[in-house]
Amino acid sequence: MKKIFKLILISLSILILRAPLGLCEQELAESIEKDYYDNGALKSEITYLGGKANGPARYYHENGLLSEEYLIKDDKVEDGIYVGYDKSGQPASEIIFKNGERISDKLIGASEDVPSEKPAPVKEIIVIEEKELSDD
Numbered sequence: 001m002k003k004i005f006k007l008i009l010i011s012l013s014i015l016i017l018r019a020p021l022g023l024c025e026q027e028l029a030e031s032i033e034k035d036y037y038d039n040g041a042l043k044s045e046i047t048y049l050g051g052k053a054n055g056p057a058r059y060y061h062e063n064g065l066l067s068e069e070y071l072i073k074d075d076k077v078e079d080g081i082y083v084g085y086d087k088s089g090q091p092a093s094e095i096i097f098k099n100g101e102r103i104s105d106k107l108i109g110a111s112e113d114v115p116s117e118k119p120a121p122v123k124e125i126i127v128i129e130e131k132e133l134s135d136d
């Protein structure tokens with residue numbers, strides 16, 4: 001009876017010790033998470049490794065064409081170029097990241113999605129009409 005009890009105890013111990021190892025293997029496995037629009041078109045695909053977003057990230061317009069793509073490392077935008085695309089699939093903007101910071105923006109072409117120029121900042125306020133308030 002004691003031998004059977006020991007055998008069961010050893011078997012359970014082995015199963016318990018192996019369970020965390022299996023979880024670690026799962027966390028290290030590479031996977032691609034995909035999300036879809038209601039119409040069934042692919043909305044995004046993000047690569048995961050070790051339980052975190054690692055690798056290419058791609059987002060799509062509802063018409064199925066690429067909207068944006070960039071690289072991710074440990075859930076953060078990796079150094080390199082982010083590219084945004086207009087609804088016709090043409091490159092529209094590039095953003096360069098370095099040390100996790102956005103260091104440069106470039107508009108590639110004008111389209112209905114992306115203006116050809118950024119609006120100019122307001123430098124002065126012009127008063128068009130001035131009225132005096134009375135205490136009536």
